[in-house]
Amino acid sequence: MPVQPIKFYQTGSFVVGNRLLAPDRRSVQARADRTNSLNCGHRACQGCGEALGARYALDAAMRATGNQMVAVNSTGCLEVFSTPYPETSWRIPWLHSLFGNAPAVATGVAAGLKAKGRDDVRVVGQGGDGGTVDIGFACLSGMFERNDDVLFICYDNEAYMNTGVQRSGATPPAARTTTTPAVGPEPGNVFGQGKNVPAIAMAHEIPYVATATVADLRDLEYKVTRAMEFHGARYLHILVPCPLGWGSASCDTVRIARLAKESGLFPVFEAERGEITDVSKIRHRVPVEDYLRLQSRYAHLFGEYGSPGTVARLQEIADRNIRRYGLLEEA
Amino acid sequence: MLRQVEGSRAVADAVALCRPGVVCAYPISPQTHIVEALAEHVKSGRLAPCEFVTVESEFAAMSVAIGASAVGARAYTATASQGLLYMAEAVYNASGLGLPIVMTVANRAIGAPINIWNDHSDSMSQRDSGWIQLYAETNQEAADLHVQAFRIAEELSLPVMVCMDGFVLTHAWEQVDTPTQEEVDAFLPPYEPRQVLDPADPVSIGAMVGPEAFTEVRYLAHARQMQALELIPDVAARFAEAFGRNSGGLVHPYRTDDADTVVMALGSVLGTIKDTVDEMRRDGVRIGVLGITSFRPFPLDAVRAAVGDAHHVVVLEKALAVGIGGIVTANVRMAVVPEHVSTVIAGLGGRAITKASLRRMLDEAVAGRLEPLTFLDLNRQLIGNELARMAAGRRSGPMAENMLRDLGAVASRIG
Known part of the structure; x- marks a missing residue:
């Protein structure tokens, strides 16, 4: 009998340790029958958070839907590294159309399936932050507003990585990108700009909105599974560190994602019909500096010519998130 | 059934008879009445199963159609003018993916200056998008072309644009014979996709293609349009057999047999041109008309055959390639002796093309005095x-x- 070798990628963190659990409590990623929706052999960079996030999310979605699922992908890293002709890493029905239209194409897929009487097949749309918060935003908002039966997942690596690390509407303040270089009196991206798309999604009062990171596999899988329990428009915003664009070590992707959450810079929560229903509390609060120092996109904030004032402003953002979302356990 | 009906309503009824699974709608004049009528068909339950999606832009309209078509649903939308330009990226994408979407373009000018009236600037801007383009002369032909368009599109896995003059046709009430559901069902088989997103047989559609095969992919798109040169007349012939009237095809020649001057045009202006030519024939002028129904693919052989030995070819165009002149002319010159061809730009932004103006211009053409590029009824005082x-x-x-x-x-x- 042929033996299928199974790779276990998640060890050494707070959130895994699946093989010691009863089978029904293991994560989807720990299961021998996981789909491997995004199969090995693709061309993502070493330590790519987006590849990790997409595999986690889609395998969970496949499990939740009994493998009855179609995915629509916007243009971007995920699309490019997964399907250089004539190869494809996708083991699911997968459609790529354009950069800015993935939510609308997903709407069309859902409408077409409904017209064909295939109510059993579910639809996931996905894209990076450029395809979601910037160029695809009108289509995203339209899909939300009509409450189309689509789960849209944004893999947020906080800039246009596929084109070479340019600023997007999701790029955080002070971060260096190639269009917000670390030069001048206020190096990096400016303060006071950017879009909070999870909050905007909630303002549409759609059935389900959640955020997650690739550091917490179980939380991510739970949110995908939960999202699939609803019909109508749903939105999942996953923070996916990018070693290339963030200037971080490939081995630090999960650690950085965890620090984003533990510092309060990236609040992890879920919401139903515009109301927050749960937040993931910070387990070990860390100063934002712990998160920033691992990434060369913030290198200009430290060292001899550093900017402690800018670090303090970023800490203020984290503190505000902590207050606003109640990210700390009550004393 | 013969009815006195608005062009838009006739088209909407014909589209509904084709049983589209998904109709996406975004309002832009002058196509609005078409999707309004389709909304009524869907909302009342007469057209079912069908998802009517009110999208947030034309770009989304075409994108929704792309998604629907990729799961095997028959998809339809309509647009015009700025809307067509706004969806342009998705227009190219739909043909690149080989999805047999049918779209009505209610032809309208493009701004600036903003102008809601008819000309062909919008669809002409998409002539190289890989879509088949069919131009309707009358409302009857507009309705009939939609029934044919789904069949052509689905047989070739290529999208088809049915172009009808905004207001001149869309808002005109005339007699249109609308077929029965049984007749259309017999003519148009259910959509059997060449590629489909199906969990039982997962495929990736829309993968990246590099230099190693991109030329071949484009060549195949061209080859399918060349197949359309055979298929379009074939479908028109089958349509005539089934419905008893001639609609569609590649070209409509009119009194060209012994003509020394041939006037070419697309769309509704052909009626006025034919009336003018009839008058000139009565005056003994050997002149004929060639209506070009299929602009993409462009029927070089049919155009060449219709022109025959004529010495003067006048191409009347409702669009202008700024900086060079005629768009249709450039195509016609591939088919016939170039020095015999003159371009007349007419009807831009809805300016009426009258018989009197046509007669003056055609008299010049017959006499061999027509300039290579003429703007009909140009107000030179205003320009001066x-x-x-x-x-x-x-x-x-x-x-x-x-x-x-x-x-x-x-x-x-x-x-």
């Missing part, structure tokens, strides 16, 4: 005034406003 203002000083101001001020209160004079 503006050129003088521009010569007089740097800050001459917005030219559209200047010209409207010159014209005074009468916005459109038909003369």
Whole structure:
């Protein structure tokens, strides 16, 4: 009998340790029958958070839907590294159309399936932050507003990585990108700009909105599974560190994602019909500096010519998130 | 059933008879009445199963159609003018993916200056998008072309644009024979996709293709349009057999057999041209008309055959390639002796094309005096005034406003 070798990628963190659990409590990623929706052999960079996030999310979605699922992908890293002709890493029905239209194409897929009487097949749309918060935003908002039966997942690596690390509407303040270089009196991206798309999604009062990171596999899988329990428009915003664009070590992707959450810079929560229903509390609060120092996109904030004032402003953002979302356990 | 009906309603009814699974709608004049009528068909339950999606833009309209078509649903939308340009990226994408979407373009000018009236600037801008383009002469043909379009599109896995003149056709009430559901069902088989997103057999659609195969992918798109040169007349013939009238095909020749002058045009203006040509024939002028129904693929052989030995070819165009002149002309010149071909730009932004103006212009053509590029009924006084203002000083101001001020209160004079 042929033996299928199974790779276990998640060890050494707070959130895994699946093989010691009863089978029904293991994560989807720990299961021998996981789909491997995004199969090995693709061309993502070493330590790519987006590849990790997409595999986690889609395998969970496949499990939740009994493998009855179609995915629509916007243009971007995920699309490019997964399907250089004539190869494809996708083991699911997968459609790529354009950069800015993935939510609308997903709407069309859902409408077409409904017209064909295939109510059993579910639809996931996905894209990076450029395809979601910037160029695809009108289509995203339209899909939300009509409450189309689509789960849209944004893999947020906080800039246009596929084109070479340019600023997007999701790029955080002070971060260096190639269009917000670390030069001048206020190096990096400016303060006071950017879009909070999870909050905007909630303002549409759609059935389900959640955020997650690739550091917490179980939380991510739970949110995908939960999202699939609803019909109508749903939105999942996953923070996916990018070693290339963030200037971080490939081995630090999960650690950085965890620090984003533990510092309060990236609040992890879920919401139903515009109301927050749960937040993931910070387990070990860390100063934002712990998160920033691992990434060369913030290198200009430290060292001899550093900017402690800018670090303090970023800490203020984290503190505000902590207050606003109640990210700390009550004393 | 023969009815006195608005063009848009006739088209919507024909589309509904084709049983689209998904209709996406975004309002833009002059296509609105089409999707309004389809909304009624779906909302009332007469057209079912069908998802009517009110999207947030034309870009989304085509994108929704792409998604629907990729799961095997028959998809339809309609647009015009700025809407077509706004969806342009998805228009190219739909043909690149080989998805047999059918779209009505209610032909309208493109701004600036903003102008809601008819010409062909919109669809002509998409002539290289990989879509088949069919131009309707009458409302009957517009309705019939939609039934044929789904069949052509699905047989070739290529999208088809049915172009009908905005307002002139879309808002005109005339007699249209609408077939029965049984007749259309017999003519148009259910959509059997060549590629489909199906969990039982997962495929990736829309993968990246590099230099190693991109030329071949484009060549195949061209080869399928060349197949359409055979298929379009074939479908028209089958349509005639099934419904008892001639609609569609590649070209409509009219009195061209012994013609020494042939006038070519697309769309509804052909009626006025034929009336003018009938008058000239009565006066003993050997002149004929060639209506071009299929602009993409462009029927070189059919055009060549229709022109025959004629010495003068006049191409009347409702669009202008700024900086060179005629768009249709450039295609016609691939088929016939180039020095015999003149371009007449007419009807831009809804300017009426009258028999009187046509007669004056065609008399010049027959006499061999027509310039290679002519603008019908050009108001040279208006242009002279503006050129003088521009010569007089740097800050001459917005030219559209200047010209409207010159014209005074009468916005459109038909003369």
